[in-house]
Amino acid sequence: xxxxxxxxxxxxxxxxxxxxxxxxxxxxxxxxxxxxxxxxxxxxxxxxxxxxxxxxxxxxxxxxxxxxxxxxxxxxxxxxxxxxxxxxxxxxxxxxxxxxxx
Amino acid sequence: xxxxxxxxxxxxxxxxxxxxxxxxxxxxxxxxxxxxxxxxxxxxxxxxxxxxxxxxxxxxxxxxxxxxxxxxxxxxxxxxxxxxxxxxxxxxxxxxxxxxxxxxxxxxxxxxxxxxxxxxxxxxxxxxxxxxxxxxxxxxxxxxxxxxxxxxxxxxxxxxxxxxxxxxxxxxxxxxxxxxxxxxxxxxxxxxxxxxxxxxxxxxxxxxxxxxxxxxxxxxxxxxxxxxxxxxxxxxxxxxxxxxxxxxxxxxxxxxxxxxxxxxxxxxxxxxxxxxxxxxxxxxxxxxxxxxxxxxxxxxxxxxxxxxxxxxxxxxxxxxxxxxxxxxxxxxxxxxxxxxxxxxxxxxxxxxxxxxxxxxxxxxxxxxxxxxxxxxxxxxxx
Numbered sequence: 001x002x003x004x005x006x007x008x009x010x011x012x013x014x015x016x017x018x019x020x021x022x023x024x025x026x027x028x029x030x031x032x033x034x035x036x037x038x039x040x041x042x043x044x045x046x047x048x049x050x051x052x053x054x055x056x057x058x059x060x061x062x063x064x065x066x067x068x069x070x071x072x073x074x075x076x077x078x079x080x081x082x083x084x085x086x087x088x089x090x091x092x093x094x095x096x097x098x099x100x101x102x
Numbered sequence: 103x104x105x106x107x108x109x110x111x112x113x114x115x116x117x118x119x120x121x122x123x124x125x126x127x128x129x130x131x132x133x134x135x136x137x138x139x140x141x142x143x144x145x146x147x148x149x150x151x152x153x154x155x156x157x158x159x160x161x162x163x164x165x166x167x168x169x170x171x172x173x174x175x176x177x178x179x180x181x182x183x184x185x186x187x188x189x190x191x192x193x194x195x196x197x198x199x200x201x202x203x204x205x206x207x208x209x210x211x212x213x214x215x216x217x218x219x220x221x222x223x224x225x226x227x228x229x230x231x232x233x234x235x236x237x238x239x240x241x242x243x244x245x246x247x248x249x250x251x252x253x254x255x256x257x258x259x260x261x262x263x264x265x266x267x268x269x270x271x272x273x274x275x276x277x278x279x280x281x282x283x284x285x286x287x288x289x290x291x292x293x294x295x296x297x298x299x300x301x302x303x304x305x306x307x308x309x310x311x312x313x314x315x316x317x318x319x320x321x322x323x324x325x326x327x328x329x330x331x332x333x334x335x336x337x338x339x340x341x342x343x344x345x346x347x348x349x350x351x352x353x354x355x356x357x358x359x360x361x362x363x364x365x366x367x368x369x370x371x372x373x374x375x376x377x378x379x380x381x382x383x384x385x386x387x388x389x390x391x392x393x394x395x396x397x398x399x400x401x402x403x404x405x406x407x408x409x410x411x412x413x414x415x416x417x418x419x420x421x422x423x424x425x426x427x428x429x430x431x432x433x434x435x436x437x438x439x440x441x442x443x444x445x446x447x448x449x450x451x452x453x454x455x456x457x458x459x460x461x462x463x464x465x466x467x468x469x470x471x472x473x474x475x476x477x478x479x480x481x482x483x484x
Contacts, residue, residue: 057203
């Protein structure tokens with residue numbers, strides 16, 4: 001994994017991995033990606049967007065479409081047109097996705 | 103090592119035929135041959151649609167060592183895939199689970215849709231790059247296994263070469279078209295399994311014939327006598343037995359199960375029990391059906407998966423009656439265990455010659471032997 005500037009975010013991601021919480025991982029990786037993207041580090045951002053995208057898919061979250069769009073925008077993945085309706089078919093994971101302090 | 107058993111005597115008429123040689127029940131090499139020529143080359147039962155009732159439900163099945171994955175998709179269809187990632191051959195799903203947005207390989211997270219399409223290949227072109235010119239997703243979807251759901255049984259043709267299910271089973275589908283209507287599984291109490299120390303074919307053979315009923319199921323003598331049964335034999339297709347005196351189960355108040363709709367008079371007191379070759383045993387009655395899926399573990403071990411279905415949802419059935427029905431059938435099927443296991447033991451006798459059929463009573467069993475031998479001969483001629 002590439003080094004995170006935010007040590008708290010890194011710890012939260014590791015904790016979510018340990019708890020096997022894809023919805024939390026999607027949100028946390030998405031946050032890391034947005035931060036790197038805002039800083040102009042596209043490669044790092046796309047690494048995190050990729051992670052976020054996969055976990056959002058796993059959790060059946062509509063936000064997968066947002067991550068997919070960012071990756072496609074940067075030429076890193078193919079656009080998937082059906083992701084907006086993901087949650088219609090797959091009730092989202094009930095596990096908590098909010099991490100205190102993040 | 104391939105052993106070419108002699109099958110000419112099996113392919114004779116029932117009056118002259120011998121049964122399949124011992125090796126077809128005891129030899130792992132012959133079991134491997136049957137795996138390919140009999141079970142993979144035809145429409146074999148591997149599971150039940152009721153086990154994947156909702157979108158995203160996924161159930162892995164190991165069928166003769168072949169890893170399969172049953173998945174209910176967004177359109178309500180049941181799909182069967184090889185349960186193997188197209189990337190590094192990782193098993194995709196190891197336990198029954200609800201797939202939410204993607205079938206994700208636990209190794210490198212290649213993700214597939216419920217319809218088997220490869221949705222994304224994370225980091226496949228390097229970190230943060232999920233595309234590569236040599237990774238063509240439309241060529242790398244999950245391997246789909248031909249499947250068909252009938253009577254809630256999920257049938258598959260693994261080698262992909264059999265005629266379409268509706269063609270291969272046209273005669274039986276027509277025979278039982280009146281039962282082509284919604285089935286409702288009886289719930290948790292309507293499922294049970296039996297583990298048998300026998301070759302899978304002996305369970306088929308015993309199911310096909312009524313000859314053994316007075317001896318093995320004496321409890322049936324009082325109302326379902328041997329002479330109330332008839333043989334069902336369709337050469338090259340299926341076989342079984344029918345009864346003319348099916349009696350509905352009643353509770354203490356005289357309440358019976360609701361009937362299936364619009365059945366003809368034949369089924370007022372009629373019932374039929376047919377082996378859908380190779381490994382599915384079905385029974386139909388005016389008020390319930392059952393399906394027995396024979397899981398061949400190896401040449402001497404078989405698991406029977408029994409499921410019972412009704413014309414109405416489980417909550418609408420007379421209270422307690424479905425449990426009694428399950429118990430009744432379980433008792434009958436358990437009474438058969440000693441004979442299918444005993445026939446297995448008997449086949450260690452090196453002088454057993456496959457046995458002599460009764461032309462009057464063993465026609466359905468011989469029909470199955472003839473079909474199996476025909477499949478093996480067809481496999482050998484390829």
